[in-house]
Amino acid sequence: MKRRPLLAGNWKMHTTVIDACQLAAAIGKCSAGLADRDVLLAPPYTVLSEVAHVLQGSDVLIASQNVCWEAEGAFTGEISPTMIKSAGGTAAIIGHSERRQIFHEDHAIINKRVLGALAFGLIPVFCVGETLEEREGEKTFEILEEQLREGLAGVSLQDMGKTVVAYEPVWAIGTGKTASKEQAQEAHAFIRKLLAEMFEKNIADTVRILYGGSVKPDNVDELMAQTDIDGALVGGAALDADSFCRIINFI
Numbered sequence: 001m002k003r004r005p006l007l008a009g010n011w012k013m014h015t016t017v018i019d020a021c022q023l024a025a026a027i028g029k030c031s032a033g034l035a036d037r038d039v040l041l042a043p044p045y046t047v048l049s050e051v052a053h054v055l056q057g058s059d060v061l062i063a064s065q066n067v068c069w070e071a072e073g074a075f076t077g078e079i080s081p082t083m084i085k086s087a088g089g090t091a092a093i094i095g096h097s098e099r100r101q102i103f104h105e106d107h108a109i110i111n112k113r114v115l116g117a118l119a120f121g122l123i124p125v126f127c128v129g130e131t132l133e134e135r136e137g138e139k140t141f142e143i144l145e146e147q148l149r150e151g152l153a154g155v156s157l158q159d160m161g162k163t164v165v166a167y168e169p170v171w172a173i174g175t176g177k178t179a180s181k182e183q184a185q186e187a188h189a190f191i192r193k194l195l196a197e198m199f200e201k202n203i204a205d206t207v208r209i210l211y212g213g214s215v216k217p218d219n220v221d222e223l224m225a226q227t228d229i230d231g232a233l234v235g236g237a238a239l240d241a242d243s244f245c246r247i248i249n250f251i
């Protein structure tokens with residue numbers, strides 16, 4: 001089944017207001033008129049509304065890099081779905097490995113974030129992925145299954161249809177070590193099969209599964225040619241307009 005490709009840039013903790021506006025403008029330009037794919041940018045919270053403003057009238061989607069489950073309240077340091085929507089965002093990255101590893105976000109909190117995003121109409125870009133130790137210990141599938149079952153617990157069939165999953169092997173993030181196309185395809189196929197078990201096959205067949213981890217202009221084409229790879233979640237290369245534009249224009 002052919003799914004609409006989604007090319008996403010996660011800017012992580014990079015860009016001042018000026019950098020962000022320039023980068024967004026360049027990406028807006030090179031993604032104009034692309035009718036057969038979606039482009040999404042996840043800038044830091046401080047520039048969400050500026051980036052949305054620069055991209056007004058374009059088809060580029062805006063996401064936050066995390067999201068709380070409440071509309072407002074005493075949650076110092078958090079951002080609510082309502083705030084993201086009011087700034088122009090329609091999606092939220094959730095469960096990124098940097099949140100899991102550096103900030104110790106566990107399955108329960110990540111699940112609350114997923115359900116919260118959906119309750120407020122934001123599309124979750126739900127991230128999973130194993131560490132090098134887990135891969136070497138042949139625990140990849142076990143870890144992915146745990147992350148998917150726990151993180152997506154309580155998600156309805158209808159909401160799952162809207163959710164995006166990103167497979168980001170931790171050992172491939174920011175290391176220049178991309179998973180081979182075979183390794184990535186194997187993990188994506190596993191995720192889709194598990195989603196079919198957890199939800200329904202026809203839902204699993206429509207869910208877009210992005211690959212993330214050292215995606216670059218020179219490896220994007222072979223990754224995107226894999227049956228179960230429906231897009232990319234790009235870190236480093238998304239901060240360079242020329243590189244990200246090439247990625248968006250994968251062949």
Ligand SMILES: O=C(CO)COP(=O)(O)O
Pocket residue numbers: 010096168172173174175176212213214215233234235236237
């Ligand atoms: O974590 C990532 C995107 O969310 C991937 O980062 P890199 O593309 O820099 O490896």
